[in-house]
Amino acid sequence: MIKQLELKANEIRSSIIEMLLEAGSGHSAGPLGFTDVLTALYFEILTIDPHKPEWKDRDRFVLSCGHICPALYATLSHRGFFPRSELNSLRKLGSPLQGHPHRGALPGVETSSGPLGQGLSQAIGMAEAAGLQDGRWRVYVALSDGEHNEGQTWEAILYAGARRLHNLTALVDRNNIQIDGYTEDVMPLEPLADKYRAFGWHVLEANGHDMAEILASLRHARAVFEKPTVVIFHTIPGRGVDFMEGDYKWHGTPPDKKQAKQALAELRSLRGKIRAEHE
């Protein structure tokens, strides 16, 4: 299963590169860096049905850091929420694949996002709604590390801890970059785990590119019943494409034609490696 998920993540990364090339604008590093976590969620963890995106008892996934939406769009498409051919319309006039996600535009997209710091509050509302009607669903929300600069994020962390919302799991994409540079240079966040603990959360940390670790942490989170859980996923921005990895300059730019070709070649050879490693 691990190998299958790794291969799937690799295919999704290739789709992301193709989408960004076609769109001519958008974020590269973030989507590639969070693809492994999204793959694990959509192909293994979430209780969902791609044919019934509005199914009442589905798990909710809120993408708070909307700028990494190419990864979400590609993952939803590979999971069967809509045809793969739609991916090429990213950022184009009339496309359901808006530059930042828009609720109702595309099956599987739960919320509108982009302006940072709002997703955790929305997810809390969904978690409280489950509590009001004994709903069985869980709410997952992905946050970038940079959006922890926003005051609203901390208002929401404070609230969820106080209310012991155990059906809520926050997934932090700890890739250490934001637009102006490295997070610890722009506005230091560490010790991030201790901050969450002090706000009453159960804290897990995992390598965001180790499929076994990702799955183990998300399963662990489901078994915590006294408080909300945050998984801090340590990720490498641009993961899978050598020249993008770890360089904040790739935060907000797409590859050009030549770069895209090289990226896709790298991903292809990685695919071969995954197959060989598991055999």
Added chain:
Amino acid sequence: MKLLHHAAYGPLEVRAIRDGFGDGLLEAAQDNQKVVALSADLTESTRVDAFAEVFPERFFQVGVAEQNMIGIAAGLAHEGYIPFAASYAVFSPGRTLDQIRLSVTYSKNNVKIVGCHAGLSVGPDGATHQALEDIAIMRTLPGMVVVVPCDAEEARKATLSLAAHHGPAYLRLGREKVPTLTTKQTPFEVGKALTLTHGTDVTVIANGPLVFWALKAAHELSKTISVRVINFHTVKPLDYQTLLAAAKETGAIVTAEDHQVAGGLGSAVAEFVSAHHPVPVIPVGVKDQYGESGTVDQLMERFGLTSDAIVAAITQAMEMRDAR
């Protein structure tokens, strides 16, 4: 002067507009279990306290965190609930514009934003707490309904109507006690203005606490000028039909509101009238100033939100019309 729609003028019961919201919220919640309420540490003064006591499980206390409150309300609406998120208007929508824009209106979430203590009627708390720009901000958001009740009874009905209306809405409430002009029988429909006097010489379009002063001005002039007073409790969607008829039939309009002239009811009226049937539109409101501390009466006097100011504006509007 004959008043229409069971509205009264004369010795009237005096009651705070927010009290009507508290009553309406409780009624709406009794009718529909999907109605929930959120408060940012202002439960009593926004009159959510009665609801919180009767329905503790449907009440969410978020602390002094208005942005989080709007986000949580959006999440609840996403799941089919009808949240009323209440605070002071200076805080919400004052500091929650981004949350309302993204999480509520752009997302088409059925959230009701309740902004209390709006306008100069806050009184001694001073300029920091007197929201005079909230209507301007809210009415520019696509899909947002904006309602400004004139008294407690209308606030009660507005709350019930908005609970039944599917879509985002802003309910703007003053703090002070005002005369209750409307009765249980007075009709209320979101988007439908209420003509209070059938005048033919000039029209005064008012909402909130200024409806009372508009009636007073009309009463004072009643021997010489026939003034049509219309309660435009809904700023958006604006009742174009009633407005167009007033422009055509009286040819001169005065608007009156406890809000900046820029962007409020007067602007909404002028935007429509100038494009469809240009006639003079003279606004009574706050003119690009902050408020200050003082009693409500003192402030209304100082900032020109009085029946005298409305009378002066009526004269000006009619002169402009007649000079053409």
